[in-house]
C-alpha cells in the first residue's frame with residue numbers, strides 16, 4: 585500500500601531548541617492515525633510542518649507522492665486540515681459558509697457541498713446561522729470545509745478539545761467514517777490515550793519531540809490489560825495452591841510477596857475460571873480465605889509509561 589503521508593527524518597528547531605528530532609512515520613488511506621503526546625511534546629509543531637505553516641529544517645514530507653518542499657501546491661492539493669479553530673462567518677448559514685469557501689477555492693461542484701454536509705451529519709442544521717451552532721457543530725462544519733476538495737489526507741490538531749462527550753462521539757464517528765468508508769488518511773493529535781483508543785487504528789507516541797513508537801491500537805489496549813481480569817487468591821497453603829492452580833490453568837502461578845496468588849483470566853471466561861479455581865483449591869484440601877479482583881491498569885498509565893520511559897517495549 586502506498587503511504588498518503590510520508591515523513592522521513594524530520595527535524596525542526598525553533599529559536600535555539602530542537603522541537604522535533606528525526607521523526608519518521610507513514611499514514612495510509614483508510615486509517616485514522618493518532619498522534620499522541622503530552623503537552624509540549626511537539627504535536628502542533630509537527631502538524632504545522634505537515635500543513636505547510638512551518639518549514640522543516642531537515643528531512644522530507646511527502647503528501648500523496650508529492651514532496652512538500654519541492655512541490656508545495658501539488659502536495660497541498662491533497663491535504664485538508666484544521667489547525668486552529670476553523671473560522672466562519674457567524675451571520676451566514678453553515679451552507680453559505682461552505683458555498684463561499686467553495687467559490688473561493690474553485691473547482692467544487694454544488695453536489696459536493698451536499699455530500700460533505702451529509703458526511704459530517706449536519707443536513708438538518710446546515711441552513712441555520714453558524715452563530716447559533718454549538719462548538720461541536722462548528723467543528724464538524726470545519727471538517728466539511730476541509731474535505732470539500734476531496735483531499736486524500738485530513739489533518740486535525742486536537743479536534744475534540746472543548747467538546748462535550750456527545751460532541752466528541754459525533755466528531756469521532758465522522759472521522760472514522762471518512763477513513764473507513766471514504767478511504768481518507770486521517771491524522772489527529774491528542775494528549776488523551778482514552779480518546780485515541782476509541783478513535784484511532786494506529787497510534788504514534790511522541791514525547792519531547794521524539795517519536796517513541798507506533799502501535800496498532802489493539803496493542804496498546806492489550807498492554808493496558810483491558811479484556812482481562814486479574815484476581816488475587818488468599819489461601820492457607822500458598823505453595824500447594826500455586827502448584828495445583830499452575831497445573832490446572834497451564835500457566836505459572838507463584839505466591840507473591842504477600843503470600844497470595846495472582847491469576848489472570850480473559851474477561852469473558854472470568855466467572856467460569858474463577859469457579860473452577862475455587863473448586864480445584866477445595867478439592868485439593870486447600871482453604872480459600874478470600875478472592876479479590878484487581879483494578880485494571882488504566883490506559884493512561886500505559887501512556888505515561890510510554891512517554892516517560894526510554895522507549896520501553898510493550899505488548
Ligand SMILES: Nc1ncnc2c1ncn2[C@@H]1O[C@H](COP(=O)(O)OP(=O)(O)OP(=O)(O)O)[C@@H](O)[C@H]1O
Nearest residue numbers: 598599603621622623624625626627628629630775
Ligand atoms: N515559536 C516557538 N519558539 C520556540 N519554541 C516553541 C515555539 N512554538 C512552540 N515551541 C515549543 O515547542 C515545544 C512543542 O510545542 P507544541 O506546541 O508543538 O507542543 P504540543 O505537543 O502541541 O503541546 P500541547 O499538547 O500543549 O498542544 C514546546 O516546548 C513549545 O514551548
Ligand SMILES: [Mg+2]
Nearest residue numbers: 627628629741
Ligand atoms: Mg498543540
